[in-house]
Amino acid sequence: GAGVSQSPSNKVTEKGKDVELRCDPISGHTALYWYRQSLGQGLEFLIYFQGNSAPDKSGLPSDRFSAERTGGSVSTLTIQRTQQEDSAVYLCASSLVGFEQYFGPGTRLTVT
Amino acid sequence: LAKTTQPISMDSYEGQEVNITCSHNNIATNDYITWYQQFPSQGPRFIIQGYKTKVTNEVASLFIPADRKSSTLSLPRVSLSDTAVYYCLVGALNTGGFKTIFGAGTRLFVKA
Structure with a gap:
């Protein structure tokens, strides 16, 4: 079946612009995660959605970052007024039961 | 969430068995590795x-001692294609993930 998909695969934006990153999880997966990964670094947790519960936003680095998940499926991560330090690969993952997360290919964001 | 500690890097040769140990001293009763x-x-x-x-699948084995304060991932007979970053996580299972x-x-x- 189809895996987790993310779009765009690459995004170059100017400092100060807003960007939206999209994640399509595996159908039926109740949990959805966003992470970011800077070059050569580990994954940094950003936000976690589970079912109809309020999302865990404890990893969002600033109020410029927000995310929503519509209809328990597609999720959008929005970064407002982008800064150069926002440049990273943004990874989305989904899971059904247990701890096994399935990751998408990521969106490489470059802020110039 | 239990914090984990792993070696930053390891080198090996093709055909060798590789063991990567992860420490998680504060693992909770219902946490999985x-x-x-x-x-x-x-x-x-x-x-x-x-x-x-011990858990074994077609890819690796996982050894967990009785106190569960550490775990060891064992990769048998590694090949060049096993060059990668390996992450250890601990957390509790629930429906939809964690x-x-x-x-x-x-x-x-x-x-x-």
């Missing part, structure tokens, strides 16, 4: 998960 593998420019991929004693914290991981480099 999960390992992921990440190749460059890809999202992490689930390898193996366990609660206690907020997860990936550490810096262990960078394994397999030489010919």
Whole structure:
């Protein structure tokens, strides 16, 4: 079946612009995660959605970052007024039961 | 969430067995231990998960001592393609998943 998909695969934006990153999880997966990964670094947790519960936003680095998940499926991560330090690969993952997360290919964001 | 500690990097040669140990001294009673593998420019991929004693699948084995304060991922007869970053996570299972914290991981480099 189809895996987790993310779009765009690459995004170059100017400092100060807003960007939206999209994640399509595996159908039926109740949990959805966003992470970011800077070059050569580990994954940094950003936000976690589970079912109809309020999302865990404890990893969002600033109020410029927000995310929503519509209809328990597609999720959008929005970064407002982008800064150069926002440049990273943004990874989305989904899971059904247990701890096994399935990751998408990521969106490489470059802020110039 | 239990914090994990892993070696930053390891080197090995093709055909050798590689053991990567992860410390998680504050693991909770209902926490499971999960390992992921990440190749460059890809999202992490689930390898193996366990609660206690030993778990084996077609890819790896996971050894967990009785006190569960550490775990060891064992990769038999590694090949060049096993060069990757390996992450150890601990967390509780529930329906739909769980907020997860990936550490810096262990960078394994397999030489010919």
